[in-house]
Amino acid sequence: MTELESYSRESKKDHPPAFYKDYKSTTLRHPKNRAIKIDHTVTEVTGPLFSSVKLESSEGDLSIENGKEAQGQRIFVSGRVLDEGGRPVPNTLIEIWQCNAAGRYLHPNDQHPAPLDPNFVGRGRMISNEKGEYKFTTIKPGAYPWGNHFNAWRPAHIHFSLFGPAFVTRLVTQMYFPDDPLFAFDPIFNSIPSESARKRMISEFDLDTTEPDFALSFKFDFVLRGRQATPFENGA
Amino acid sequence: MSKMGVTASQTVGPFLSIAMRSEGQEYLVPRNSKNAIKIQGIVYDGEGTPVPDAVIEIWQANINGKYDHPEDTSDNELIEGFSGFGRSCTNNEGQFFFVTQKPGRVNGRGNSLQAPHLAVNILARGMLKQQVTRIYFSDEVQSNAEDPVLNQIDDELERKTLIANFNPNSGLIDEYEFHICLQGENETIFFDV
Ligand SMILES: [Fe+2]
Numbered sequence: 001m002t003e004l005e006s007y008s009r010e011s012k013k014d015h016p017p018a019f020y021k022d023y024k025s026t027t028l029r030h031p032k033n034r035a036i037k038i039d040h041t042v043t044e045v046t047g048p049l050f051s052s053v054k055l056e057s058s059e060g061d062l063s064i065e066n067g068k069e070a071q072g073q074r075i076f077v078s079g080r081v082l083d084e085g086g087r088p089v090p091n092t093l094i095e096i097w098q099c100n101a102a103g104r105y106l107h108p109n110d111q112h113p114a115p116l117d118p119n120f121v122g123r124g125r126m127i128s129n130e131k132g133e134y135k136f137t138t139i140k141p142g143a144y145p146w147g148n149h150f151n152a153w154r155p156a157h158i159h160f161s162l163f164g165p166a167f168v169t170r171l172v173t174q175m176y177f178p179d180d181p182l183f184a185f186d187p188i189f190n191s192i193p194s195e196s197a198r199k200r201m202i203s204e205f206d207l208d209t210t211e212p213d214f215a216l217s218f219k220f221d222f223v224l225r226g227r228q229a230t231p232f233e234n235g236a
Numbered sequence: 237m238s239k240m241g242v243t244a245s246q247t248v249g250p251f252l253s254i255a256m257r258s259e260g261q262e263y264l265v266p267r268n269s270k271n272a273i274k275i276q277g278i279v280y281d282g283e284g285t286p287v288p289d290a291v292i293e294i295w296q297a298n299i300n301g302k303y304d305h306p307e308d309t310s311d312n313e314l315i316e317g318f319s320g321f322g323r324s325c326t327n328n329e330g331q332f333f334f335v336t337q338k339p340g341r342v343n344g345r346g347n348s349l350q351a352p353h354l355a356v357n358i359l360a361r362g363m364l365k366q367q368v369t370r371i372y373f374s375d376e377v378q379s380n381a382e383d384p385v386l387n388q389i390d391d392e393l394e395r396k397t398l399i400a401n402f403n404p405n406s407g408l409i410d411e412y413e414f415h416i417c418l419q420g421e422n423e424t425i426f427f428d429v
Pocket of ligand 1: 154157159249
């Protein structure tokens with residue numbers, strides 16, 4: 001008999017509900033039945049580790065495309081991937097995507113009449129190091145309008161996708177920038193019930209890691225689900 | 237242990253394909269490999285309209301019932317090159333597909349054995365957090381009847397939403413159909429994990 005450790009359960013305060021009235025597209029895309037709670041098994045406590053994926057270091061720098069610099073404010077976004085116990089999550093895949101400095105995504109469905117930047121794709125990948133650290137170089141994304149309601153604008157944000165060590169540690173989120181005047185009006189940001197959880201999605205400006213004559217630095221730590229204390233028995 | 241607050245989930249938004257679409261990610265094994273199967277389906281919203289901006293991710297054991305992960309301590313054998321992860325962005329018709337191998341049975345809690353299954357994440361614009369489900373197989377009647385997770389669901393129609401149907405008109409490789417209904421009459425069973 002081997003023993004495996006479950007992961008902690010998620011709190012409803014820390015995550016958005018499936019249906020949030022003010023974010024209109026949730027109306028037809030949320031289940032009405034209650035999710036069925038299942039015990040964690042070997043399926044849930046394992047997950048893709050991407051150990052054979054080979055990344056180029058250039059995938060962590062969105063500010064240069066084919067040797068040419070993108071328009072906009074060059075920034076670093078760096079920090080650590082941690083679990084709830086504060087332990088680093090090393091060697092985990094982080095994917096990011098974002099719009100350009102003018103608020104336009106390089107995507108056929110983005111019809112916002114702001115200029116595309118030939119030197120900006122807005123896609124990056126990186127693996128956290130042994131200490132759980134990561135660092136992207138990019139440009140500060142612009143705010144952009146969307147069709148949710150009259151005069152709706154998204155606060156500037158970067159989309160992040162993380163895997164962590166298990167199927168249940170999967171996290172897709174958005175990282176915001178300090179003091180954005182649009183926070184109060186954004187249903188996606190405000191879909192998170194807990195104020196402290198909303199604040200945790202906002203990065204912090206950091207002068208110490210800002211590079212003179214080169215780039216501003218924003219710090220952001222991710223906290224993924226951690227282990228529960230009690231192990232369970234798995235198999236004979 | 238003092239706990240740090242977790243980072244909240246946010247929607248992938250409409251432009252997820254910028255980062256999440258890449259060549260060949262639906263193929264966990266080559267199409268012409270021995271034991272290859274295809275799983276395909278459509279994601280529907282509450283009005284039965286296909287969802288063109290979703291991404292489906294799968295995580296599964298290999299055909300021997302072994303996850304490529306150190307916490308699978310079973311004696312089942314790993315298969316070189318089989319990671320168990322796949323991703324498929326839906327197309328304009330809401331369709332997704334995977335070419336993979338049918339997983340073997342893995343341990344459940346205690347002395348139980350689970351039926352062959354894939355763990356599934358569904359993300360889309362209009363979904364603030366992923367939904368989680370599982371894909372089982374219609375031609376695994378015996379092991380499905382013993383599966384502890386399926387046996388948590390009494391309603392026969394609800395159970396059926398978790399079972400990929402073998403297509404008797406399959407071509408060169410065995411095909412299974414698995415639709416995902418985010419809401420409505422045929423709503424898929426989702427799990428709280
Ligand atoms: Fe966005």
